[in-house]
Amino acid sequence: MITFDDVVKVYPGGSTAVDHLSLELPTGRTTVFVGPSGCGKTTSLRMINRMISPTSGRILIDGKDVAGQDEAVLRRGIGYVIQHAGLFPHRTVLDNVATVPMLLGKTRREARAAALELLDRVGLAAEFAGRYPAQLSGGQQQRVGVARALAADPPVMLMDEPFSAVDPVVREGLHREFLRLQKDLGKTIAMVTHDIDEAIKLGDVVAIFRQGGVLAQVGTPQELLTQPADEFVAEFVGRDRGLRSLSFESAAGLPVRPVAEAPEVLLDDAGRPQDAATFTQEDSLRLVTDLTITSPTGIAVRVGPDGKADGIVSHHDIADHIARIKGQK
Amino acid sequence: MNLSYLLDPSHWDFSDGSIPTLIVSHLWYVLLSLVIGTAIALPIGLWIGHTGRGSFLAINAGNAGRSLPTLGLLMLMVTLLGLGLTPVLIALTVLVIPPVLTSAYAGIRNLDHRVVDAAKGVGMRPWQVLTKVELPMALPVLMSGFRSAALQVVATATVAAAVGLNGLGRLLIDGLAVNDYSRVLAGAIVVAVLAVLLDLVLAQVQRWIVSPGLSKR
Numbered sequence: 410m411i412t413f414d415d416v417v418k419v420y421p422g423g424s425t426a427v428d429h430l431s432l433e434l435p436t437g438r439t440t441v442f443v444g445p446s447g448c449g450k451t452t453s454l455r456m457i458n459r460m461i462s463p464t465s466g467r468i469l470i471d472g473k474d475v476a477g478q479d480e481a482v483l484r485r486g487i488g489y490v491i492q493h494a495g496l497f498p499h500r501t502v503l504d505n506v507a508t509v510p511m512l513l514g515k516t517r518r519e520a521r522a523a524a525l526e527l528l529d530r531v532g533l534a535a536e537f538a539g540r541y542p543a544q545l546s547g548g549q550q551q552r553v554g555v556a557r558a559l560a561a562d563p564p565v566m567l568m569d570e571p572f573s574a575v576d577p578v579v580r581e582g583l584h585r586e587f588l589r590l591q592k593d594l595g596k597t598i599a600m601v602t603h604d605i606d607e608a609i610k611l612g613d614v615v616a617i618f619r620q621g622g623v624l625a626q627v628g629t630p631q632e633l634l635t636q637p638a639d640e641f642v643a644e645f646v647g648r649d650r651g652l653r654s655l656s657f658e659s660a661a662g663l664p665v666r667p668v669a670e671a672p673e674v675l676l677d678d679a680g681r682p683q684d685a686a687t688f689t690q691e692d693s694l695r696l697v698t699d700l701t702i703t704s705p706t707g708i709a710v711r712v713g714p715d716g717k718a719d720g721i722v723s724h725h726d727i728a729d730h731i732a733r734i735k736g737q738k
Numbered sequence: 739m740n741l742s743y744l745l746d747p748s749h750w751d752f753s754d755g756s757i758p759t760l761i762v763s764h765l766w767y768v769l770l771s772l773v774i775g776t777a778i779a780l781p782i783g784l785w786i787g788h789t790g791r792g793s794f795l796a797i798n799a800g801n802a803g804r805s806l807p808t809l810g811l812l813m814l815m816v817t818l819l820g821l822g823l824t825p826v827l828i829a830l831t832v833l834v835i836p837p838v839l840t841s842a843y844a845g846i847r848n849l850d851h852r853v854v855d856a857a858k859g860v861g862m863r864p865w866q867v868l869t870k871v872e873l874p875m876a877l878p879v880l881m882s883g884f885r886s887a888a889l890q891v892v893a894t895a896t897v898a899a900a901v902g903l904n905g906l907g908r909l910l911i912d913g914l915a916v917n918d919y920s921r922v923l924a925g926a927i928v929v930a931v932l933a934v935l936l937d938l939v940l941a942q943v944q945r946w947i948v949s950p951g952l953s954k955r
């Protein structure tokens with residue numbers, strides 16, 4: 410657990426970057442700091458590994474004040490990923506990833522062996538090992554950055570806008586892999602982003618900051634979307650937060666109509682829909698909504714575990730359903 | 739053009755005052771002043787670049803050093819210290835310091851600060867940041883400063899002969915003294931060829947020590 414205990418940071422110029430921040434980041438979870446630019450997210454993050462020292466207050470990792478620890482030793486135990494990856498251009502991909510194990514006293518051979526394994530973990534083929542960062546795409550560099558941060562298997566990871574510098578399609582892929590990795594690894598992660606969608610997607614806990622370095626609200630993504638503490642949070646999570654909050658509603662309770670009511674849905678001999686937008690009971694209402702909106706027929710088809718169509722919904726059905734849930738709450 | 743002095747085989751043996759022995763002594767002055775000058779300028783340039791303290795020194799030392807007349811400085815040193823190798827080395831070292839210091843400073847200063855930040859962030863100590871990240875990344879700039887220092891010193895080391903030492907300047911000064919222009923021409927040509935060869939060697943050294951990651955795209 411990472412604890413911010415009444416932390417203040419005032420830069421020499423006199424501007425308050427972080428204003429009396431008290432916050433707990435749960436162990437094994439991803440906590441995302443989100444908010445408009447300049448609201449103190451990066452400053453807060455960098456105080457955890459002492460890249461910046463607080464003006465007052467304490468930061469503890471598992472109850473231990475970071476201020477009392479040797480800077481370099483502390484940082485070797487905390488994975489650090491930054492925007493644009495910050496890879497060492499003069500070192501190969503493999504040696505970039507081997508950096509921290511080497512600093513920790515592993516032999517070059519051991520460190521490289523560990524590094525090779527990590528490249529695989531983050532989805533990079535071994536053939537990239539001998540390349541230099543300048544020869545990689547932005548998305549590949551970002552993966553190497555993550556691999557470098559993971560190489561010494563630190564319990565804590567800090568990530569500052571790790572996916573901001575790559576294009577949306579690549580970012581989508583990196584998000585998926587991030588979630589998959591984090592499911593396996595269960596690191597205690599502090600991540601900074603200015604993108605509320607990213608925060609909601611990746612965060613177990615989201616901390617929204619406002620101008621002046623003030624914490625506006627902390628909670629699970631669902632809490633923020635459904636119970637914004639104030640006007641600022643409501644505005645920041647967006648006007649379409651109703652739509653976003655559907656990500657947390659299951660499609661299981663969504664009533665469907667018989668497939669026969671929609672002759673435009675074509676089935677093959679086994680009863681599987683062809684060329685249709687399909688979903689299962691496990692998907693979220695958000696996905697189904699998106700499907701009905703983007704499908705040319707305005708209809709999404711529910712399929713069972715065997716892949717056979719067992720019902721259809723239109724966006725009118727979904728709207729009715731949502732109105733019903735809202736009424737119950 | 740009279741190449742008779744240059745092409746005369748008797749000037750290419752290893753007797754006193756022959757062209758090969760003058761080349762050796764010339765290179766010796768060049769080497770000594772490059773080593774001493776770099777030993778002084780490199781740490782200072784790196785330190786200023788690394789800490790950001792005393793940048794005005796790095797910039798102004800460059801300008802001041804470039805505008806000092808070497809021959810005048812040499813004469814002053816001889817007046818103060820007497821004849822010998824020391825005044826020559828001082829005068830030549832003063833030529834080496836500005837380009838090396840300025841390039842070391844600029845090489846470190848102009849690094850991508852995000853990379854340096856990452857080096858600290860992964861837990862390198864200041865000394866490791868300097869030697870494992872800043873220095874290797876600054877090498878291309880540093881080497882270009884060193885190469886320009888080497889070229890300048892090769893050309894200017896001819897002044898050694900003006901205060902009684904050897905080096906290729908002997909051919910120029912002695913040739914002028916006896917109106918033997920063929921000898922003067924030989925001196926000028928050998929100095930020029932030496933400069934080109936030295937730069938080729940240093941270019942090869944640069945290819946060896948600079949990571950391919952810094953030039954590959």
Ligand SMILES: Nc1ncnc2c1ncn2[C@@H]1O[C@H](COP(=O)(O)OP(=O)(O)O)[C@@H](O)[C@H]1O
Pocket residue numbers: 420421422424425426445446447448449450451452453
């Ligand atoms: N080194 C610095 N010196 C002075 N002010 C700074 C420094 N770094 C950041 N700031 C200021 O502190 C505030 C918070 O910055 P930062 O933590 O980088 O915000 P964010 O990451 O949320 O965009 C901003 O107003 C910024 O201008």
Ligand SMILES: [Mg+2]
Pocket residue numbers: 450451452601
């Ligand atoms: Mg930031």
